[in-house]
Every structure is written in structure tokens, then in C-alpha cells.
Amino acid sequence: MTPPLDALLADLAAWSPPDPEQARLRTAYRDRLLAAGPAALRRDGGPEHVTASALVLDPDLERTVLCLHRKGRFWVQPGGHLEPDDADVAAAALREAREETGLTGPMALPGLLDLNRHALPAGFGACRVHWDVGVAVTAPADAVPAVSDESHAVAWFALDALPQPLAGSVATRLQRARALLAGRSGAGRSAGSRATGDGGGT
Numbered sequence: 001m002t003p004p005l006d007a008l009l010a011d012l013a014a015w016s017p018p019d020p021e022q023a024r025l026r027t028a029y030r031d032r033l034l035a036a037g038p039a040a041l042r043r044d045g046g047p048e049h050v051t052a053s054a055l056v057l058d059p060d061l062e063r064t065v066l067c068l069h070r071k072g073r074f075w076v077q078p079g080g081h082l083e084p085d086d087a088d089v090a091a092a093a094l095r096e097a098r099e100e101t102g103l104t105g106p107m108a109l110p111g112l113l114d115l116n117r118h119a120l121p122a123g124f125g126a127c128r129v130h131w132d133v134g135v136a137v138t139a140p141a142d143a144v145p146a147v148s149d150e151s152h153a154v155a156w157f158a159l160d161a162l163p164q165p166l167a168g169s170v171a172t173r174l175q176r177a178r179a180l181l182a183g184r185s186g187a188g189r190s191a192g193s194r195a196t197g198d199g200g201g202t
Helices: 004-014 020-041 089-101 170-200
Strands: 048-057 063-069 079-081 114-119 129-138 151-158
Touching: 004 020, 004 089, 020 048, 020 114, 020 129, 048 089, 048 170, 063 089, 079 089, 089 129, 089 151, 114 170, 129 170
Parallel strands: 048 129
Antiparallel strands: 048 063, 048 079, 063 151, 114 129
């Protein structure tokens, strides 16, 4: 099994950043990981460390699941620190999605969605900077969310009617997830159409 650090470095190398700022962040993340080593992925590895986020959408790409964060008192996507048993960032994001929302059946798309490095206020304890890695996740439209120990509330919201207060980057990250999932879905439909046409032509 590939160590999580090596897996993340490989994902960063294979990822196509959607804009110049994300490209700059990729370089910063790579440099940080190479300098800090495996400690960069651990909560106890220092005040700055990698976290994983699940940007969850329904199959129609119209709704998302958000949590009302107990410490921050804002609505945010599910996510958190990597645990020793997590095989990679995507596994951590899926675990956090299940734990924080209670959803059953979430599935992560292969590869990275985005990067989001942000400083944290004093109320977050020893954590000072999160080097967050986003993963696009889909969940069944009829999945019922449930409140966890880390959230005051959990609910589905339409992407065009997100709740307030909302963590600063959530709306942008959800639109990235929607675009990525829509692109993958469109590519799959196109491939299926071509296959059907080739097989049924006269």
C-alpha cells in the first residue's frame, strides 16, 4: 500500500489546477510536504498540517450537505484531520463525511478537487493553519443527514440558497465540485452515446 504522504504527492503531480492561484498552492503544498514529511499529515505533527474535506453533492448536482460547526459557529463542508487508519486523503474525506453527516453511501471521485490553505483563530487550540485538500463526493439524494458531536446541525441545502453564516470559501469550492462532477458525468454520457451508436449503426 502506498503511504499517504506518497499518495498525496502523486495526486498533486497528476492534478490539473483549475486556475493560477490553485497552481501556486499546489507548489506550496508540494514544498510543505517534502519539507515536513509524514508529520505534515498528522494533527500532532505541528500547528500546521494537512486536513481533508468532502464537498458533497447529490446526483443532480443541485444540493449539498453542510454542517454548522460547533467551534466556528458557521456552516461548512464536512472534513477534518487524517487518522492513522486512513489510506489517503480521499479515505479521510469520506470517513469525515460519514462521521459528521451520518450519510450512507457517499462516494468520492478519484483525484483532488482543490486546495485551501487557511489560518485558524485561537479557539481552535493548537491548530494554527490547515492545509486543506478537497475531494468531490456524491451522496444519494434520499440520504438523511444526522447531527454529530462536532456539529450543531447538519442539513441539505440548494446550491443557490446556501445558509449563513457560511465559511468563506465554501461557495467557491462547491461550484468547483459541481463543475468537476458535471464534466465527469458529461464525459460518461458522451462515451456511452458513442458506444451505442457504433454498435447499432447500419
